[in-house]
Amino acid sequence: MYGVWTPEQVRAAEEPVLARTPEGALMRRAARGVAQVALAELERRTGGVAGCRVVVLAGAGNNGGDGLWAGYELRRRGVAVTAVLLSPDRAHPAGLAALRRQKGRTLSDVEHGVAAVDGADLVLDAIVGTGARGGLRPEAATLARAAAVAGVPVLAVDTPSGIDPLTGVPGDEFVDAAATVTFGARKPVHVLAAPRCGPVTLVDIGLGPELPPAPVQVLDAADVGERWPVPGPGDDKYTQGVVGVAAGSATYPGAAVLASGAAALATSGMVRYAGSAAHEVRAAWPEVVATDTVGEAGRVQAWVVGPGLGTDDAGAGTLAEVLDAGLPVLADADAVTLLGQHAELREKAAGHPVLITPHAGEFGRVAQLTDDRVDSARRAAADLGVTVLLKGNATVVADPDGRVLVHPAGSAWLATAGSGDVLSGVAGALLAAGLDPWWAGGCAAFVHARAADVGAGAADGPGSPVPASHVQAALPRAIREVRGAIR
Ligand SMILES: NC(=O)C1=CN([C@@H]2O[C@H](COP(=O)(O)OP(=O)(O)OC[C@H]3O[C@@H](n4cnc5c(N)ncnc54)[C@H](O)[C@@H]3O)[C@@H](O)[C@H]2O)[C@@H](O)CC1
Numbered sequence: 001m002y003g004v005w006t007p008e009q010v011r012a013a014e015e016p017v018l019a020r021t022p023e024g025a026l027m028r029r030a031a032r033g034v035a036q037v038a039l040a041e042l043e044r045r046t047g048g049v050a051g052c053r054v055v056v057l058a059g060a061g062n063n064g065g066d067g068l069w070a071g072y073e074l075r076r077r078g079v080a081v082t083a084v085l086l087s088p089d090r091a092h093p094a095g096l097a098a099l100r101r102q103k104g105r106t107l108s109d110v111e112h113g114v115a116a117v118d119g120a121d122l123v124l125d126a127i128v129g130t131g132a133r134g135g136l137r138p139e140a141a142t143l144a145r146a147a148a149v150a151g152v153p154v155l156a157v158d159t160p161s162g163i164d165p166l167t168g169v170p171g172d173e174f175v176d177a178a179a180t181v182t183f184g185a186r187k188p189v190h191v192l193a194a195p196r197c198g199p200v201t202l203v204d205i206g207l208g209p210e211l212p213p214a215p216v217q218v219l220d221a222a223d224v225g226e227r228w229p230v231p232g233p234g235d236d237k238y239t240q241g242v243v244g245v246a247a248g249s250a251t252y253p254g255a256a257v258l259a260s261g262a263a264a265l266a267t268s269g270m271v272r273y274a275g276s277a278a279h280e281v282r283a284a285w286p287e288v289v290a291t292d293t294v295g296e297a298g299r300v301q302a303w304v305v306g307p308g309l310g311t312d313d314a315g316a317g318t319l320a321e322v323l324d325a326g327l328p329v330l331a332d333a334d335a336v337t338l339l340g341q342h343a344e345l346r347e348k349a350a351g352h353p354v355l356i357t358p359h360a361g362e363f364g365r366v367a368q369l370t371d372d373r374v375d376s377a378r379r380a381a382a383d384l385g386v387t388v389l390l391k392g393n394a395t396v397v398a399d400p401d402g403r404v405l406v407h408p409a410g411s412a413w414l415a416t417a418g419s420g421d422v423l424s425g426v427a428g429a430l431l432a433a434g435l436d437p438w439w440a441g442g443c444a445a446f447v448h449a450r451a452a453d454v455g456a457g458a459a460d461g462p463g464s465p466v467p468a469s470h471v472q473a474a475l476p477r478a479i480r481e482v483r484g485a486i487r
């Protein structure tokens, strides 16, 4: 598990460190880290370093300073460095002087800058970092576009410019980085817009002791593997937590089949199904004990409710019945819509171990969604008194107690019909096994995304589209992988 801190928190942590270190020392350390990664990229891409051409796009602030100092370090290693100064009058004086001392070239017009970018082996994006306001300005946008068009890889200094460091939301034009080097702490953009950052290297600049507890956590495979429920010698089919699935309808039996099957694959033990798709569920998953109603289902330790349920009175009745049982509940899809429609259902859910799993559209029915998805999820969890898993390329899980985790999917293969039904079955099974809703949501999101990559064949090559039933089928391998990562 690792933490992510807001730009404001990082700035606050920098202050005391800046105060007790010689002037410029922190920036020099950051710049050495950038240069090291840049050298490794050049080596990897061109087989050497000397004579390679690097263009630094340098903005007016300290981010530009980092870039200019990194350019200085690269010059010392024999790299041909050209800095394009986006605000020549405000370029970081010490960084600029250092680069010039090492015979680095500087340019300040965009036209020549574009030509330099065109012929570069690597571009350093030091346009703007945590002090960014808004998207890229026209000149910076022209240069970023030139790099993209010429296929020149961009190494982002701290954060890819043009993308909001706090929310990860890109402006109209932004830098699509091949890799990123950040300093002191990872920032939200690195997980909320992970595909635009590439691999992120963290350079230690001594902020550790000054940072508050991380407001956002990111799980790793071992965190998930360690918590994944597996039977012990004393277990039987009941002791591991029986999950009940109240999902699907005559119109949408597939949701029931996907959720029930995913639950069956996620944990050992037992799955019960209750609803009008009992016949289809039994046909696909003979091990699932299927009945027509929640009342007939027998004892379970958690319910999955919502996928394909319908939002009519019958659906509302099923949701109420499930919430009244007082067990952990995974509420997805139509159950989220029903919670948005009925205050009395929200009251039943509040304060109980309930995990809701909306996509952006469903989220809007229960709470307000802004560009700041972390903040939106955190507020929704506090207001509703339930754990909220906001789906997206980066999944956000927020608990009413304030814990937040983000899981960056790593690919977009999950953008397919029915994948949410699979997630609900997995998360519900984890709730039944006794994980708290935050951990159940985080572990389910992790394995779900991994199963999509496995199903898409993305580990062995570029991958191919993967339908939800194949994501479901890949769950066992994804679970074996996270269990294999246990330290
Ligand atoms: N404080 C320090 O000593 C350290 C700071 N570090 C670097 O400093 C950065 C933060 O520096 P600053 O606070 O100076 O801020 P930035 O350099 O991120 O940005 C501020 C400057 O960029 C301009 N700007 C803002 N939005 C822009 C936009 N959309 N397009 C173009 N220009 C824009 C502003 O006019 C301002 O001059 C970090 O991201 C990191 O790279 C690192 O060197 C570590 C040490």
Ligand SMILES: [K+]
Residues within 6 Å of the ligand: 063, 125, 126, 127, 128, 129, 156, 157, 158, 159, 160, 161
């Ligand atoms: K940057």
